[in-house]
Amino acid sequence: xxxxxxxxxxxxxxxxxxxxxxxxxxxxxxxxxxxxxxxxxxxxxxxxxxxxxxxxxxxxxxxxxxxxxxxxxxxxxxxxxxxxxxxxxxxxxxxxxxxxxxxxxxxxxxxxxxxxxxxxxxxxxxxxxxxxxxxxxxxxxxxxxxxxxxxxxxxxxxxxxxxxxxxxxxxxxxxxxxxxxxxxxxxxxxxxxxxxxxxxxxxxxxxxxxxxxxxxxxxxxxxxxxxxxxxxxxxxxxxxxxxxxxxxxxxxxxxxxxxxxxxxxxxxxxxxxxxxxxxxxxxxxxxxxxxxxxxxxxxxxxxxxxxxxxxxxxxxxxxxxxxxxxxxxxxxxxxxxxxxxxxxxxxxxxxxxxxxxxxxxxxxxxxxxxxxxxxxxxxxxxxxxxxxxxxxxxxxxxxxxxxxxxxxxxxxxxxxxxxxxxxxxxxxxxxxxxxxxxxxxxxxxxxxxxxxxxxxxxxxxxxxxxxxxxxxxxxxxxxxxxxxxxxxxxxxxxxxxxxxxxxxxxxxxxxxxxxxxxxxxxxxxxxxxxxxxxxxxxxxxxxxxxxxxxxxxxxxxxxxxxxxxxxxxxxxxxxxxxxxxxxxxxxxxxxxxxxxxxxxxxxxxxxxxxxxxxxxxxxxxxxxxxxxxxxxxxxxxxxxxxxxxxxxxxxxxxxxxxxxxx
Numbered sequence: 001x002x003x004x005x006x007x008x009x010x011x012x013x014x015x016x017x018x019x020x021x022x023x024x025x026x027x028x029x030x031x032x033x034x035x036x037x038x039x040x041x042x043x044x045x046x047x048x049x050x051x052x053x054x055x056x057x058x059x060x061x062x063x064x065x066x067x068x069x070x071x072x073x074x075x076x077x078x079x080x081x082x083x084x085x086x087x088x089x090x091x092x093x094x095x096x097x098x099x100x101x102x103x104x105x106x107x108x109x110x111x112x113x114x115x116x117x118x119x120x121x122x123x124x125x126x127x128x129x130x131x132x133x134x135x136x137x138x139x140x141x142x143x144x145x146x147x148x149x150x151x152x153x154x155x156x157x158x159x160x161x162x163x164x165x166x167x168x169x170x171x172x173x174x175x176x177x178x179x180x181x182x183x184x185x186x187x188x189x190x191x192x193x194x195x196x197x198x199x200x201x202x203x204x205x206x207x208x209x210x211x212x213x214x215x216x217x218x219x220x221x222x223x224x225x226x227x228x229x230x231x232x233x234x235x236x237x238x239x240x241x242x243x244x245x246x247x248x249x250x251x252x253x254x255x256x257x258x259x260x261x262x263x264x265x266x267x268x269x270x271x272x273x274x275x276x277x278x279x280x281x282x283x284x285x286x287x288x289x290x291x292x293x294x295x296x297x298x299x300x301x302x303x304x305x306x307x308x309x310x311x312x313x314x315x316x317x318x319x320x321x322x323x324x325x326x327x328x329x330x331x332x333x334x335x336x337x338x339x340x341x342x343x344x345x346x347x348x349x350x351x352x353x354x355x356x357x358x359x360x361x362x363x364x365x366x367x368x369x370x371x372x373x374x375x376x377x378x379x380x381x382x383x384x385x386x387x388x389x390x391x392x393x394x395x396x397x398x399x400x401x402x403x404x405x406x407x408x409x410x411x412x413x414x415x416x417x418x419x420x421x422x423x424x425x426x427x428x429x430x431x432x433x434x435x436x437x438x439x440x441x442x443x444x445x446x447x448x449x450x451x452x453x454x455x456x457x458x459x460x461x462x463x464x465x466x467x468x469x470x471x472x473x474x475x476x477x478x479x480x481x482x483x484x485x486x487x488x489x490x491x492x493x494x495x496x497x498x499x500x501x502x503x504x505x506x507x508x509x510x511x512x513x514x515x516x517x518x519x520x521x522x523x524x525x526x527x528x529x530x531x532x533x534x535x536x537x538x539x540x541x542x543x544x545x546x547x548x549x550x551x552x553x554x555x556x557x558x559x560x561x562x563x564x565x566x567x568x569x570x571x572x573x574x575x576x577x578x579x580x581x582x583x584x585x586x587x588x589x590x591x592x593x594x595x596x597x598x599x600x601x602x603x604x605x606x607x608x609x610x611x612x613x614x615x616x617x618x619x620x621x622x623x624x625x626x627x628x629x630x631x632x633x634x635x636x637x638x639x640x641x642x643x644x645x646x647x648x649x650x651x652x653x654x655x656x657x658x659x660x661x662x
Contacts, residue, residue: 024057024233026053027050027053027054027057030046030049030050030053031050033046034046034047034050040072040075040076040078041076041078041081043069043072044069044072044073044076044078044081044084044085045081045084047065047066047068047069047072047085048065048066048069048081048084048085048088050062050065051063051065051066051069051085051088051089051091051092052088052091054092055088055091055092055236056234056235056236056237057233057234057235057236057272058272059092059093059094059272059273059274060092060273062088062091062092063089063092063093065088066085066086066088066089066092067085067089069081069084069085069088070082070085070086070089073085079108079109079111079112080108080109080112080114080117082105082108083105083106083107083108083109083112083114083117083121084105084117085105086101086102086104086105086108087101087102087105087117087120087121087124089101090102090105090124090128091124094273094274094275094276094324094325095275095324095325095326096132096325096326098128099125099128102121102124102125102128103125105117105121106118106121106125109121115148115151115152116148116152116154118148119145119148119149119152119154119157120145120157122141122142122144122145122148123141123142123145123157123160123161123164125137125141126138126139126140126141126142126144126145126161126164127164129141130142130164130167130168131276131327132326132327132328133171133328133329135168135171135172138164138168139165139168142161142164142165142168145157145161146158146161146165149161155188155191155192156188156189156192156194156197158188159184159185159186159188159189159197159201160185160197162181162182162184162185162188163181163182163185163197163200163201163204165181166178166179166180166181166182166185166204167204169181170204170207170208170211175208175211175212178208179205179208182201182204182205182208183205185197185201186198186201186202186205189201195228195231195232196228196229196232196234196237198228199224199225199226199228199229199232199234199237199241200225200237202221202222202224202225202228203221203222203225203237203240203241203244205221206218206219206220206221206222206225206244206248207222207244209221210222210244210247210248210251213251215248215251215252216252218248218251219245219248219249219252222241222244222245222248223245225237225241226238226241226242226245229241235268235271235272236268236269236272236274236277238265238268239265239268239269239272239274239277239281240265240277240280241265242261242262242264242265242268242281243261243262243265243266243269243277243280243281243284245261246258246259246260246261246262246265246281246284246285246288247262247284249261250284250287250288250291253291255288255291255292258284258288259285259288259292262281262284262285262288263285265277265281266278266281266282266285269281275321275322275324275325276321276325276327276330278318278321279318279321279322279325279327279330279334280318280330282314282315282317282318282321283314283315283318283330283333283334283337285314286311286312286314286315286318286337286341287337289307289308289310289311289314290311290337290340290341290344308341308344308345311341312338312341312342312345315334315337315338315341316338318330318334319331319334319335319338322334328361329361331361332358332361335354335355335357335358335361336354336355336358338350338354339351339352339353339354339355339357339358342354471493519640520558520559520562520640520641521559522557522558522559522641523557523558523559523560524555524556524557525555525556525557525558525560525563526553526554526555526556527550527553527554527555527556527590527599528548528550528553528590530556530560530563530564530567530599531548531550531588531590533564533567534546534548534564534567534568534571534588535548537568537571538571538572538575541575543578543579543584544574544575544578544584544585544586545583545584545585545586546571546585546586546587546588547585547586547587547588548587548588548589549587549588549589549590550589550590551591552590552591552592554590554591554592554597556597556661558641558643558661559640559641562637562640562641563641563643565633565637566633566634566637566638566643566659567588567599567601569631569633569634570601570634570657571586571588571601573631574586574601574603574605574655577603577605577606577655578603578604578605580606581603581604581605581606583604584603584604584605585603585604586601586602586603587601587602587603588600588601589602596660596661596662597660597661598658598659598660598661599658599659599661600656600657600658600659601656601657602654602655602656603654603655603656604654605654605655606651606652607649607650607651607652607653607654607655608649608651608655609649609651610647610649612649613631613647613649615631615632615635616631616634616635616645616647617635638659641661642661642662643659643660643661644659644660644661645657645658645659645660646658646660
């Protein structure tokens, strides 16, 4: 039974597992491609693939194809083609010379350093050694193949190596571990669903269960494998399936079914000239005859010498095949069965002779060093995998550490970018604020300029026109002016010129007040001195009585020039408002109340409405009651020295301006 398991491993991994097509269909497809191809390299590849496929149905033809591929590969120096060609020669060779072809192929594969080719060759060499019960080399080459297959990520090849390793453990009677490897292979096969591999795995599990005495379960697995191989016309696999099924039926004492399956298997294996399968089936058929005719219910075996002789001839034929293929284990089985047969036949001399041969081969197979070596190799593989895992974990830790620093660096960069964006935003905001301020100042300057020209046009044009009118009159019609009129006109002209000069001074002061660096200079000043300045400034006015009241001797802390200008303008405006008023009178007062200091100017003129004095509190207003200059000047200068102005006026009731200084 164990031998059947080996056949499956050897046959399977002498083929291309990745092929999508199977059996004759694949062969037909490859032969069609070969006819239509002229490229020599492609021809070598196709011939090698055909050789692999023919190893299952016609090994002799497989050899011819491999030799042809090698010859062509040599002409084009195609080293991978040579490596594959020698490998194909090996898988089509059933005797011990196969190892020579594998080693030759290995030489070329090592030159090219092609991991794929090396992996497959290592696996074939492993099978060769396993077949000869050299488990040390078998496991060693299996692990070499497995390592490369794992690096390449070749699931089919990994699964194939698992089957080989499972066979070794099964042969060493560690069936628990063997079943573990078979099931691992079956799980991997689900990823790519190779029917040939699935049949091999089911076959091996069936053999394992049969060895454990679970014969019905074994028959179930073996029949599943047989169905797959018949469907794909895998004749060499069919032969081994039939042989293992016959062996399972033999264990169940279903002799007729056992004989039927074994004979069919023997016929196919002889047609294919597969010595190992022929030997295995001859052994099983001999055992069927021995058990069938040794049954206590039927003693015909003892009375029917031709049947015994036939069984003996079958075993001797099996010995020839096993010697040709140097199958020590199978030879051991041959000699054991021959010793039992001679004993039953009453030939004790030959029984003893073959029993001694059996023990000799048995000792060479099951020496303790073999199991110890296998265990050492297994431990070495475990250590290697553990080291690989440690290395992998180390790389993971290093990568995580790098990722951590990259993350920290990324956060730092984001922080720097965030800070830069913050400062950029803040600087932009400051720049925008400055630009806005400059725009406001520019807008204010434009407004000031507009007001200035409006005021110039309004308040300076009238006195200048009067002056020019008088000068023209004096030049063009002097006879119209008597001495008294001339003197009166001259006085008025002088007063007008002086007032014009004062107005111009006020305009200059006001325009300077609009400048950025011109600010009020506050100091202590008496209200009486302000009143005295106003009295002198308007001393030429004959038609208006100006009174000043300062009972408290008020002292103010403000800019003298600003306040003087405000007082002059308010006084001048009041004088103009009183031009048509009889008994015109202006009164200036100064007092302090509740910590606040006040100045007021009152007149008994025609009065007016609040709308007429809008220029005092509206920056957009350009003109006043009579003149724009006074009201605008008063408004802007009052703001500069923090002076509040209130107006009390009604038509025909006069007007009062109250200045409040803090």
